[in-house]
Amino acid sequence: MASGISRTPATGVTAGGGDDEEAAWLHALELISGFTVSMTLKAAIQLGLIDALTAAADGRALTAGELVAQLPAVDDAEAATSVDRMLRLLASFNVVRCSTEAGPGGDPLRRYSPAPVCRWFTAGDNHQGSLAPRLMLDVDEDNLSTWHQMAAAVVSGGPSAFERAHGMPLFEYMGTNHRFNMLFNQAMSQQSMMVMNKLLDRFHGFDGISVLVDVGGGTGVTLKMIISRYKHITGVNFDLPHVISQAPSLPGWVQGRWEEFPVQYAPVAVAKR
Structure with missing residues (x-):
């Protein structure tokens, strides 16, 4: 195995550790600057x-x-x-x-x-989905500020790291911050599209379903993709008011808020993101 850092005695630098030590040092630097x-x-x-x-x-x-x-x-x-x-x-x-x-x-x-x-x-193929919105969400300043509260949340209990940073839970905060709400919904929609493309190519269990409810369905991307392939299904998309307000209205589905959940839809199949 090749030696680690080594210099001649004239330089005043003595031989360093072996490959394992140098690899660990480089790994530490990578973690710091990740x-x-x-x-x-x-x-x-x-x-x-x-x-x-x-x-x-x-x-x-x-x-x-x-x-x-x-x-x-x-x-x-x-x-x-x-x-x-x-x-x-x-x-x-x-x-x-x-x-x-x-x-x-x-x-x-x-x-x-x-x-x-x-x-x-890339932002090119809207049918493929993109992880760019997810990246923008994860490194957004509103998200990053919560990580600075992690240690305090662990030792102090009580509010979550997000609540400590913003004074309220995540989904409540999105109801008050239109920019962050848009960012979150775009990230979830694009990621759902990527997952559902793979799922629909492999899973064929929707044939016998007439009504499909997605509880917490976001802006409805998952339901839209399912009912576009299974046109006999009536899709019911439920989520919080500030989420539903950004969801498109499409033929073949019903949208509603949590507090308006109709009894007639209770026994039907539920799709979760």
């Missing part, structure tokens, strides 16, 4: 970099400068440097692919193309 990957990916999505790489004609790899040319940047050169650093980080985590060639003056010029995981972070 948030940088999520936040950098968030910025790349917000800037449209992932969509631009995925949409590049003939799969052509793009430079940071070519990507920045599509942005309303004040200083293209400075922005290109920042984008290049962002994409180099994402390349080290196999989010994008990076190749290097000789640029003007002999300086290295990096080109980027999408890695397979990028398909789950």
